[in-house]
Each structure stands twice: as C-alpha cells, then as structure tokens.
Amino acid sequence: xxxxxxxxxxxxxxxxxxxxxxxxxxxxxxxxxxxxxxxxxxxxxxxxxxxxxxxxxxxxxxxxxxxxxxxxxxxxxxxxxxxxxxxxxxxx
Numbered sequence: 001x002x003x004x005x006x007x008x009x010x011x012x013x014x015x016x017x018x019x020x021x022x023x024x025x026x027x028x029x030x031x032x033x034x035x036x037x038x039x040x041x042x043x044x045x046x047x048x049x050x051x052x053x054x055x056x057x058x059x060x061x062x063x064x065x066x067x068x069x070x071x072x073x074x075x076x077x078x079x080x081x082x083x084x085x086x087x088x089x090x091x092x
Contacts, residue, residue, distance in 0.1 A: 002026045002035065002049040002057065008073045008083060012048055028053065032060040039064055048083065050074065
C-alpha cells in the first residue's frame with residue numbers, strides 16, 4: 001500500500017489481516033524504481049495507492065508484472081479501480 005496518512009490507511013492496515021491479506025506499507029519517499037524493487041520483491045498482486053502517487057506508480061506499471069490490481073483512493077486512471085464504494089441510484 002502506498003498511501004499518505006488517512007483513514008483509508010488505517011482501515012487497510014488493520015482490516016487487511018482480518019481478511020487474510022498481508023499488508024506491506026511502502027515508503028512513499030522512495031523513487032519509482034525504489035518502489036518497483038520493493039513491490040516486485042514482495043510479489044504483491046494488488047497495490048492500493050493514494051491519488052498523490054498515481055503518476056509515480058503509472059510510470060513504473062510496466063515494471064510490475066505480478067501486480068494485477070491497482071486500487072486507488074481517489075479518482076482512478078484507466079486500468080485502476082476505485083477504493084470508494086460504488087453508489088447506484090435507487091430504483092423507482
């Protein structure tokens with residue numbers, strides 16, 4: 001997970017293990033290549049990221065072969081999913 005301090009960070013950090021997910025917080029001060037190295041070494045298949053890190057992650061996406069799911073806290077880019085729940089209009 002590549003997030004700034006926010007309530008979603010706490011939610012993922014504490015709820016992840018209860019859901020059987022191994023949570024690996026990333027150092028957001030690293031360069032793109034530094035992040036890619038850690039992500040690849042962890043063999044992560046899902047990356048949860050904050051909107052502030054979208055451009056950095058998008059620039060190294062091709063170097064992350066194991067990551068199949070990109071979940072963004074904010075407005076997602078193409079090929080990324082939003083962490084926000086989808087709100088559907090009520091049927092009449």
